[in-house]
Each structure stands twice: as structure tokens, then as C-alpha cells.
Amino acid sequence: MTDNGRGEIETRSEISLRVNDVDYRVAVDNRRTLLDAVRDDLGLTGTKKGCDHGQCGACTVLLGGRRVLSCLTLAVAAEGAAVTTVEGLAGDGELRPIQEAFVRLDGFQCGFCTPGQLCSAVGMLAEHAAGWPSAVTRDGSPERTPELTEEEIRERMSGNLCRCSAYPSIVRAILEASAREAVAG
């Protein structure tokens, strides 16, 4: 809460959000998370609230191309940044490779963690392509891009829980789609 200079307590802020290449201007409660803002203020309910605690990954979105937990990000802190949610992954009605692979290989069951898994996978593939090592990377030297193995994917995706435990299919889908995702950018 801030004093607006007239002795009144200001608990709301008007902010600009750029989500899936669309600009929005919204007034939000300062306590509102990015998760609740995209869901309730923008009506983009694809992003899910699994724990509101940063422990399950269901709310994962891309902020400036990097994966973040939208439940631990205040909406006001995302002002001006480019946000991509699951609704922004497909282009022009076409599923992107990772989405197509999830459907074909059954990379989900109830589907509730799926938006987070997908956004996380896209962010993870970008991290990998940029050469970032993980805890299981044996040679983490900056000049080497670690090979994208199942073990690497499992390690890098472990922030995204799936209680239906579609894990093996998710890993298969990511591995299979990774080459086509790289081409798709």
C-alpha cells in the first residue's frame, strides 16, 4: 500500500502488460499475482494454479523468453515485460511441434499441469540451446552445448509436477519435438 499524496491509501495500480504479443492496460490490486492477472483480468485461463506456492510449476509462463512461476511474480513487477502463456504458444491456429507431440504421444492425462509443462519445455529448450548446463551435465564448460538426453530433460523439467505422472510421455514428446522446435524458433 502506498500513500498517493492526498492522504489516501492506494492499493491498486494501473499497469501495462504485453501478453502473447497483445498489449493490455489493466488496473490491478497490488497484491495480485501475474498468474491471477492473466487468468482473471485478461481471461487467459490456460495458465493454471496448482499450488500458488512455487512448488508445482503448473503456472509456468515465459517472461522475456525465460520461464518463471507466475504465482510468485507480482503482476506489477511484470509491467512492460513480454509474457507468453500457453495460449500464445501456437501460431495462426497451428499447433507448434511440442504441442503436437504432446497430443500424439499422450504427454498428459488430466491436462492441468500441461500448460506449465509446455511453457517450461519451450523455456528449457531455449536454455539448453544457449548452452546452459544442468545438475546432471557432466561437462559444463561454456563452449560445450550439453547433449539433450532423457536424463537432461528429466532434470531440467523437475520443477513441473504431474500427478497423473505422464512423465515418460512428456520426456519423449520434448525429445522428439526438440529438433523441430529449434527450427520453429
Added chain:
Amino acid sequence: MNPDGITAAVGESRPRIEGRLKVTGAARYTADVPVAGLAHGWVVTATVSRGRIRDIDAGEALAQPGVLGVLDHRNARRLNPDAGQYFGPDRSLPLLQDEVVAYAGRPIALVVAETPEQARAAAATVRVTYDAEPHDIEFSLAHPAARPASTLFGPEADTGDLEAELAASALVVDEVYHTPEENHSAMEPHVATAWWQDGHLHALDSDQGPFGISQVMASLFLIDPERAHIRAEHVGGGFGGKTVCGPQLILAAMAAEHFGRPVRVALTRRQVFLATGSRPPTEQRVRIGADADGRFRAVHHHAAFALSPLAEYIEWCTEQARTLYAAPAIRTELTAVPLDLLPPCSMRGPGATPGSFAFESAVDEVAERLGIDPLRLRLLNQPEVGPVSGRPFSSRRLVACLQEGARRFGWAQRDPRPRVRREGDLLVGTGVAAVAFIAGVFPSSATITAETDGTFSVRIGATDIGTGARTALIAVAADALGVGVERIRMHIGDSDLGMAAGAGGSRGTTSCAFAIVETAKALREKLAGATTPVTASVDTTPLINWRPDEDRYTYSAVFAEVTVDVATGEVRVRRLLGMFAVGRVINPLLARSQLIGGMIGGLSMALHEEGVRDPVTGRLVTADFAGYHISAHADVPGIEADFVADYEPQDPSGFNGLGEIGNAGVAAAIANAVWHATGTRHRTLPISLGRVVESVAAQDRPQAVGVA
């Protein structure tokens, strides 16, 4: 080939029909559906395990911006105290009725505000004082309040002369096993949006069977069952935790009525742990007497589970002992221990999952002590007919599961000795377990309309909580009507679609498939020569044979290979193979996913999951995913699940359910593999780092002294 020139849809692997919606974020789950004029409720839960509310001071909350009011026992509407669910009357259902607190986590107030932030902030200011009373949450089989469990699922087994057979046995294994309280932890927390219109209750609810839930709500609110309309189109997992009428729905309906507008109540993750039922802890004593050649003479399984005095419940752990192996004497005993806990709630593979851990561990101990291969021991004791029932099996392909699994797993090369395979700091071992899981159907009704455009509208109160029911039932309907799947319009997830089994008991899809097949039959008769649209409806209630002359089960054999790090105590599963006999498989792609998911649930149970309560307060300490770890990507190796050819003669299409059998048996197979790796038998789940390190250290101690 049917008239559309399409081969049968059943048996074909097809991706989920709603797949595209789920990967684009377009599938609307309960909390995703916008409702005009929505208010938000925030639940306040009790912090004592037993006592009375002295006062709820909501003064500060009521003064906060946006707050519409606070519901508690002083102003909430009265609910039917006799309302019940599957197991009969459930006195935990009527919320906010009096000042009595029967368990920690009980919802005791609801703060309703314009926005969730306002409701949450206001709820944090509500001050509750209690007159706390001493509570008892200390579970054990020997608890003084222990009593025989309900025999709703049938009488206990008691065949032969148990004590005489035990006395005549060359070996008697007599061990006690423990499993902890476990939480379903569906990724979608329980949430409901409710509103009232002209005396009708309308609600969107995250549950596993909107028809059944609508009946409970009608009873609770004392309205005509026709006036309760519950929808659950997409549900973010359930695993049993959403089979019962949840506090989110009851509170949303109460608040919607009180404030005269739609109210959404979303439980937080923490509240899901605290205020919705879990799998109860169990303590199980298993005695098996065997001849020196491995033949069983006596089987005794005595299992106890915790429950609440508020509602009946059955954790049927003793099912395996009744049917898995032949023995001249078999006795089962099931004991319920009422404690100051919230009522438990069936969790994936209720009874069979904790029960098979104990029973199939004990069977492995027989093999160990007699020096018989554990696979051979299981094959040696296969029954010809139901060992307790005396009835033939409708289909029993367990031997095929064991033999085919052994072949694929490479069991023949296994060195039976424990603690002899070492790879650096890792000890390696393999284990096996067998499972029988009871199968059948519940009454359901379906309506099918042959439309003028050549499509068929199928209406059935089924629920797809991730099971693939929607996709599977389309295939069933297509084959039953003799048309291609593209001509089927499937409508599910709404109580107004009529009486139907929920997604539970491994019977949701089988029950609904039965109703669809019978309805299709009736429709095809009506269709002959008639002009469309033509509609047919069938209720399967009178068609179900409740006293079949054959035992109906599904079966599996699970094989596990683990590594145990002697330094850290970490157990990792390297390979997991499940072979399943589950009747005719409707959609192998989806069925395999469900079984693999279940197996990972079993892995999670074996190694990670443990609900821990603070003995002083009785409160659950592990009420989030940091304290309660469920398997994540990195915990899960390559897993294989496959089917042996099977056909269920009691079903017109040969189907059986497979929603839960994947979980059962895995914990025993892993525990047996851990014994093979380390030489230590783990009889308490989970087999966590601390437990392994302690046991490995205890084993190493004499040796270490010798080296020093």
C-alpha cells in the same frame, strides 16, 4: 468393418479427443469458467484437533474493503445432519453447523469478498479462540478403540483351520508392515462455483462424478434431487480425492445462497491437504505358513486403518489374501481405528495398494527364508478357483503376466542372493510382486439420439478426470452403433445427463461403456425403418448381476530394479515393468498412460510420500509439495507397461477397469528389490533416505569394526 467402412475403434490407439484443447489452454476447468457477479470465498480452517470454538472474531475482517461477510456456525444455514455418501451417513458433511471441532483442518468459517485478494487478506484477520480438548491421533492396530471394520464389501475370510496349518508349517513368516497417511495431490486443487436460481442449485465443481455429488448436495440442502445441477467438464485429476462431496462445493453453495450471488471457493494447496480426506495410515500383520517346498498352508492378513468417528470407511487391505494364492487355511481381519482425524477418502487402488505392499512383501519373505525364487513361489501357489469363494475365475491371466514379465525383464538371469551386486557406491537389486484387483460395474444410464444429420449424440454422466473416458467411450459408442468415431458427439460431465457411475473404483469407464453398449443396442432396434431423430435410453441397474457365479478380477505382475546408494541412502528405480491382464483394452495408448501413471504413483508411495502429523497439535506438518514430495520428472526412469491378451466374459464387450491396478504392487516390488540390493527388509513406507541409511549403517557396523 462397419457401414462407414471403418474397422473397429476399440483396440485402436487414438490421442485424446480433447487433446488440442488441453495443449492450447482452451479446455475450461472449473475455476476457468467466467461467471458474472462472482464473489470469492476464502476458507478458515480449525487449528486444534479436538475441542469447541469459543469465539470467532470477524470484526476486523468485516471492516476490510470488499468484504461481503463471514459465514460461520452462528449465521450459516442449517444442513441435513443425516446426509451421507458411499459408506452411509457422513457427519463431516454438514459444515458450519456448531462449535464442535472434530479434527484439525475442519473448515470453520468462510470469508466472502469481491476479489480473492480481499477475501484472503480478510481471512487472515479472523481470530478464532478454542476450548481445546485432548486429542488422540496415535494410530496403531492395538489401539484400545480399534473395532472390526464394516463388512459392506463382504464378510471376512475364514477358511480351514488356521492355527493347525500354521503349526504344521515348516516355515511361518509373521511380520508387521506400516504405510503412512498419503494424499491424492491432484494438480487441480478442489474448487467450486455455485449459484442459486429459482430454488435450483447450479454448480461447477472439480469432482469425479457430478451425478453422485448432486445427490449428496440435494440431501444435504434438503432439496429435490432434480434441483441440484452439478457440472465437471474438465477435471484436473482426482485419484479418489474428488469422489466425495468436497467442502469447496458445500461452502460455495451455502455462501451463494446467503449472499444471493455466485460464489467461488477455491481451496489452497495447503487446504487440500488439511481439509480433504487422505489415504489412511495402515498397520498390517501378515502371517504365512508354508511347507519346505514353498506350498502355502496358511495365510492370515490382519490389517488396521485409521478413520474418523464421523463416517464409515473401508480400506480393504486384505483383498489380496483372499484371492492371490491357494492355501488350506485363509483368514482376513480388517480393523478400523477411530481417531481425531478427518474422514479418510479412497485413494488410487484403495486397500489393494497398501494391502499388496504388506502381503506381497510377506510372500517375498517366505521365498527369502525358504531359499525359493520369489517368482517360482508365486507360480507354485496359484489357485484353480477362488481360494475363499470356491468360485471359478471369469478370467485369470496372472500366470501369463508373471511369465511374460519375467521373460521381458530377464528374471531368469537373476542371482537370488541379496547384497551381492555392487557398482561403486550403489547396491543393485530386483524384485517382483503380483496383484489382483476386483473388477465389476456400477449402475449407469445412457441416452443416445440418432440425429437427422447422421451423427449420434451420446449423453452419459461420465467424468473424464484424465482417465481418457471421453475418448474411450466415443470408441465404444462408435463400435456399438456400427459407425465411425467422427459421427459420435459425446456429452459427459453433467449431473443432468442422468445417473452414472463416477470415475472411481476402476469402474467409471467400464460402467458407462456397458450402459452405452446396451443403449446402442436398443437404439438400433428402434431405428429400423424409423425416421430420425430417434432416441433410446437404458439404465443398466436391472441388467447387473450382483451375484455372479464367477470371481471377476484384473491382474498384474510388477518387476522392479533399484539401486541403493550406501552413502546417501537414496533408492532410485532403474527399471519398472508392469504386465497387465485387464480385459479387452479400449485404447492402448491411453490405457498404457494410465497404467504407467499408476505405477509412478506406486513408486512415489514406495520412496517419497509420507504424511506426518505433529503429535502435540495433531496437525498435518507436510501440507505442501515441499514437505510432501510426489515423484517429479527426475525420480522417474523408463517405465514399461504392457498387456497380456485378455477378455472379460462378464462384460458384453470384454472390458474391465484399469484405473487403479497400476498403483498396486509397485511398492512391494520396489521394497523386495531394495531387500535384494541391500539385504534389509523395509516394512515401513516410504523407504526414505534416513530409513535406508540407518539400516545400511547397522549392517555395515560389525564389518567396519573388523576393518578398523
